[in-house]
Amino acid sequence: MKHFHVASVMLALSLTSTMSLAQSTTDYQDQAKLHDIAKAVSPERIEADIRTLVGFGTRHTLSETESDTQGIGAARRWIKNEFEQISQACGGCLEVYFQAKTISGETRIPDATEVVSVIAVQRGSHDPNRYVLMSGDIDSRVSDVMNSTSISPGANDNASGVAGTLEAARVLSKYKFNGSIVYAALAGEEQGLFGGKILAEQAQKDGWRIKAVLNNDMIGNIEGINGVINNTTARIFAEGTRQTETPEEARVRRFTGGEVDSPSRNLARYIDLMADRYIPNLDTMVIYRLDRFGRGGHHRPFNDLGYPGVRIMETNENYNRQHQDIRSENGIDYGDTIEGVNFEYAAKLTALNAVSLAGMAWAPAPPAKVEINGAVKPSTTLNWQALDPKQNPQLKGYKIYWRYTDAPQWQFSRFVGNVNSYTLDNIVIDNYFFGVASVSQDGAESPVVFPGAAGAFGE
Known part of the structure; x- marks a missing residue:
């Protein structure tokens, strides 16, 4: 029982650390x-x-x-x-x-x-x-x-x-x-x-x-x-x-x-x-x-x-x-x-x-062609199409959002820069829903786009 208790505590601390990291990067720049x-x-x-x-x-x-x-x-x-x-x-x-x-x-x-x-x-x-x-x-x-x-x-x-x-x-x-x-x-x-x-x-x-x-x-x-x-x-x-x-x-x-x-x-x-x-x-x-x-x-x-x-x-x-x-x-x-x-x-x-x-x-346009993969892996990877810089000169980069599957609103996020692919290490794809938003230089954000045709805002 003692070993079970220690293992449980360590698991709880690990999960708390992961969630704290996620929450610490969940920010929004007031406009x-x-x-x-x-x-x-x-x-x-x-x-x-x-x-x-x-x-x-x-x-x-x-x-x-x-x-x-x-x-x-x-x-x-x-x-x-x-x-x-x-x-x-x-x-x-x-x-x-x-x-x-x-x-x-x-x-x-x-x-x-x-x-x-x-x-x-x-x-x-x-x-x-x-x-x-x-x-x-x-x-x-x-x-x-x-x-x-x-x-x-x-x-x-x-x-x-x-x-x-x-x-x-x-x-x-x-x-x-x-x-x-x-x-x-x-x-x-x-x-x-x-x-x-x-x-x-x-x-x-x-x-x-x-x-x-x-x-x-x-x-x-x-x-x-x-x-x-x-x-x-x-x-x-x-x-x-x-x-x-x-x-x-x-x-x-x-x-x-x-x-x-x-x-x-x-x-x-x-x-x-x-x-x-x-x-x-x-x-x-x-x-x-x-x-x-x-x-x-x-x-x-x-x-x-x-x-x-x-x-x-x-x-x-x-x-x-x-x-x-x-x-x-x-x-x-x-x-x-x-x-x-x-x-x-x-x-x-x-x-x-x-x-x-x-x-x-x-804000910049919502990201297009958002895709996701991570089945039977410890991490989740999202990809999307880079926005046209002529149409979106205000673009700073992109932010990945995720939430528990029964949560009504996005709970966690991470700004990942001006890239079109990013891997969330040790965040298992099966346990969350994910999406991507675009972010302007002054912090204005687009709506979050869920991966695949189900969530696409169009081209």
């Missing part, structure tokens, strides 16, 4: 600019924008398009004008345009209707074809999804997301980034996610290298149908295995893992850490699901094409305020009115988007 960005987001500007959007009466996809004061046409023209004013203030740093397609023959759009989104692109300086994207939905609805004339304020769903996207553009347009940022006010969400489909398909056709889609759908409510009032949490929905996964990729994943390490999941982990680092009094819940149970949002069309994308939203929904005719019944007020929006909370979630977009746009 002062991201604190400044978070503080610059204005609840007052967000409130003003939501009130303006609510003032259009209805923003239903099939509603009035000729009026200057009512309907979806007036709303999208106002949004475009706001983006243009933001661009004017930054010396023309935004490319602002309508993106339109005529839809017909659909269950919720039976007759030919032009679905028009508003897109603003802030081009990166060195890698302009690498994109991170923030979106909100223009349209609103009442109980009857085909009712295009009744008053439909859509204050939280989803004027809050559009207002947040406009405010993020105001704040981030004051900076220059290596990669490009897209601010999108997407149309036709309630009628079938059409704005997102149009943008995703055009991006694929144009060869956009989209690394992140942050869809904001309802970011202003803090009073849940469950009676909970909470302004300190938010949810990040992220799909598991890619929709575009091939049978061969699925076969490989069965033996190597990756079910919880899709690019969308690691994008969500990145945003979760940004909340911890830069947004006071906000804890995000990463939810391992494409969206709320059986429901959908405008990140899904991007996921359908294989792009990393998540939904950011409030934690406690109030269904009495969603998709409802404005009325009072049995002492309950129904309808998505301005009274249901907490502007400070909407600003907090907007700030989370802004620092996440900025962090990724300043």
